[in-house]
Amino acid sequence: MKTNVLGSTYTLIPDAMGAWKIISLVVYGTTFLLGLPSNVLALYVIYCRAKVRVTPNLIYMINLCISDLVFVLILPLKMLAVGKGNWALPGFFCALYNLIHFGTIYASVCFLTVVGVGRFLGVVFPIQYQIYKKPCYSCLVSLVIWTIVGFHGILLFVLESTKDLSPRLFADDTLTCYSNFTEEQMTLLLPIRLELSVVLFFLPLAITFFCYAACIWVLVGSHLHVQKKRRAVRVAVATLSVFVLCFGPYNISHVVGFVLRRDLWWRSVALLPSACNAFLDPLVFYFLSTAVDDGIIQVWQSLKGKCSSLRMKISLTHGKQGNQQKALSIA
Structure with missing residues (x-):
């Protein structure tokens, strides 16, 4: 029996492990190649929208984009x-890597949730929400989310620095990272993983599902244009799908591991879909939004205008130089 760098125990089968390594590299490589440009573009578009008018959801989306971008980097x-x-x-x-890696995963979960809550309040309680909808409150909520995520990371750092634990949780030498757990370590680690999954995934999942289900129910029965209804339903379904498919398997492994009282071999497999969230968020979540669609059009038109102005300046400069050369040749 061997333990991999992700902390999951498996029976060493060379061919299977070689294939698994290739699959992992393909998934992480694809996430990096797609997630970096898409998140940079999304962050720029949302920033341009925020310069015109700052809204609570834009603040949450900026934080979500930053979280995904850090994860990708x-x-x-x-x-x-x-x-x-x-x-x-x-x-x-x-x-440090595990703190950032898992911290950004759960930060993304929380920001997806508060975006859903904001949309729920805007649809179900539009008048009351307009009264209390202030960017400063969204900044405070964002700070609370980062504090909660950071607290769990600090908790793992405390466990790492505990001298009674041997080998250490994260790295006892240069060959292993967050692996080779003893029974004593698993006794401490399994409840922490369960608490992470309950507080930072299953509870946000229940809130998100309720919010989007309520939004769909209200919008379907409203007099809103059919195209806008379809867009709203599409955003809700896409967000819930990403939420469940990307984060569900890994957090389910925490619950199953706690029940069975052991580390699971498929935990590293369940971690892969969570990486895909980093490029699915911009592709599915941001770019299905009307506000962001309008923002992309505005950015594209602005870039086209700047390019046209630059070409005009270059052509005028060349025209003046040509006229000067003609004048000199005549003289």
């Missing part, structure tokens, strides 16, 4: 660890 470390089959950096970087 540290993926090369994961790809390096998967490719080499071990952790080649010092143990401190393993702990």
Whole structure:
């Protein structure tokens, strides 16, 4: 029996592990290649919209975009660890990497939830929500979310620094990272994983499902234009699908592991879909939004205008130079 860099125990089958390594690298590589440009574009579009008018949902979407972008930027470390089959950096970087990696995953979950809550309040209680809808409240909510996520990361750091735990949780040498758990470590780790899944996934999932279900119910029965109804339903279904398919398997592994009182071999498999969320958020969530669609059109028109102005200046400059050369030749 061997333990991989993700902390899951498996029976070592060379062909299967080689195929699994390729699949992991393809998923992480695709996430990096798609997630980096799409999140940068989404962040720029949302920033342009926020300069015109700041709304609570725009603040949440900026935070969500930043979370996904940070997740994507540290993926090369994961790809390096998967490719080499071990952790080649010092143990401190393993702990820091896991704090950022898992922290951004759960931060994305929370920001997806508060966006859904904002849309629910705007649809079901439009008048009351307009009275209390202030950007400063959204900034405060965002700060609370980052604090909660950071608290769980600090908790893992405390466990890492506990001398009674051996080998250490994250990296006891340069070959392993967050792996080779003893029974004593699993006794501490399993309840923490369960608490993470309940507080930062299953509870937000229930809130998100309720909010979007209520939004769909109200919008379908309203006098809104059919096309706008379809767009709203499409956004709701897409968001819930990403929520469940990306984050569900990994958090279910926490619950099953707690019930069985052991680490699961398929935990690393369940972690892969959560990586896909980083590029699915912009593709499915941002770009299905009317506001962002309008923002992309405005940005595109602005870029076209700047390019046309630049070409005109260049042509005028060349025209003046040509006229000057003709004048000199005549003289």
